[in-house]
Amino acid sequence: MIEVQRLTKRYGSTLAVDDLSFRVEPGRVTGFLGPNGAGKTTTLRAMLGLDRPTSGRVLIEGRPYEEHPRPLAAVGALLDARLLHGGRTARGHLLGLARSNRIPDTRVGEVLETVGLASVARKRAGGLSLGMSQRVGIAAALLGDPRVLLFDEPINGLDPEGIVWFRELARRLAGEGRTVLVSSHLMSETAQTADHLVVIGQGRLLAESSVDDFVARNSRSYILIRTPEPDRLRAVLMSEGVRTDDGPDGALEVSGTTLETVGALAAENQVTVYEISPRTASLEEAFMRMTAGSVEFRANGDTAPMPEVAR
Numbered sequence: 001m002i003e004v005q006r007l008t009k010r011y012g013s014t015l016a017v018d019d020l021s022f023r024v025e026p027g028r029v030t031g032f033l034g035p036n037g038a039g040k041t042t043t044l045r046a047m048l049g050l051d052r053p054t055s056g057r058v059l060i061e062g063r064p065y066e067e068h069p070r071p072l073a074a075v076g077a078l079l080d081a082r083l084l085h086g087g088r089t090a091r092g093h094l095l096g097l098a099r100s101n102r103i104p105d106t107r108v109g110e111v112l113e114t115v116g117l118a119s120v121a122r123k124r125a126g127g128l129s130l131g132m133s134q135r136v137g138i139a140a141a142l143l144g145d146p147r148v149l150l151f152d153e154p155i156n157g158l159d160p161e162g163i164v165w166f167r168e169l170a171r172r173l174a175g176e177g178r179t180v181l182v183s184s185h186l187m188s189e190t191a192q193t194a195d196h197l198v199v200i201g202q203g204r205l206l207a208e209s210s211v212d213d214f215v216a217r218n219s220r221s222y223i224l225i226r227t228p229e230p231d232r233l234r235a236v237l238m239s240e241g242v243r244t245d246d247g248p249d250g251a252l253e254v255s256g257t258t259l260e261t262v263g264a265l266a267a268e269n270q271v272t273v274y275e276i277s278p279r280t281a282s283l284e285e286a287f288m289r290m291t292a293g294s295v296e297f298r299a300n301g302d303t304a305p306m307p308e309v310a311r
């Protein structure tokens, strides 16, 4: 379990994290989402004791990171895979980490096997692809067999097969009862990996819910209609109590009715229609709308309420 309690981090005049509180429960994968600069990495660094918070604190399994006698056994983290030293081999890197944390050498072979790198274990890190470096970073996170795992943008550089592999690994780790936090700026990818979501923008909490609830709330279905007579069609639909909104490029977006009803009303009233098609707003759009809202609220200096997200 991770408990972020009223965490605030200021870098000079930049408020990177602003009074942020949330919990990450064990036994499920939690996606930590936010656009670039939202404060995800800063929060993860505070979890690992790498940055001192301006105020607030983070507890890992009930205590701050620094108070764990064997930190690698409490929490494993993948932060920036590019930090791997180019001259060392993957195996050498992991052995160094294992020895400085009183972890037996045999564990290095096990984690290399888990991440599918046993065959390149003796290759110098400088010769590894970004995807392979990510896997070395993931192996390092697993080294101490920790109860809590933090992955910052883990799928960066992974090929499609690697992405599926990571997704399964994250699920397996959560299935073993561990706490798994995966940060990302990609909504749809996260929705496929995580069970639960924590969404932040400008250092503040925007949403916290199960992925299923988030999808149900934010997957808006509507009918898109292109017509040269939008005003007339809007009037026809409104007279029948059908709600219309303005869509892109003069199109209409109609919700709360069926394709057949709209088609029949257009035909009865002899309105020319170029296109009529069912649409579902993507999760990515919902996420962008949600996080764009936070930017606007902050720019106005308001305290950020939960932005309205189209249903």
Ligand SMILES: Nc1ncnc2c1ncn2[C@@H]1O[C@H](COP(=O)(O)OP(=O)(O)OP(=O)(O)O)[C@@H](O)[C@H]1O
Pocket: 011, 014, 015, 016, 034, 035, 036, 037, 038, 039, 040, 041, 042, 043, 185
């Ligand atoms: N060491 C630092 N010094 C000054 N400002 C910083 C520092 N680290 C982060 N920031 C600023 O704090 C804010 C949050 O950055 P952070 O890296 O935590 O966001 P993020 O959500 O992880 O984004 P990204 O996905 O781009 O890494 C940004 O405005 C960033 O420029």
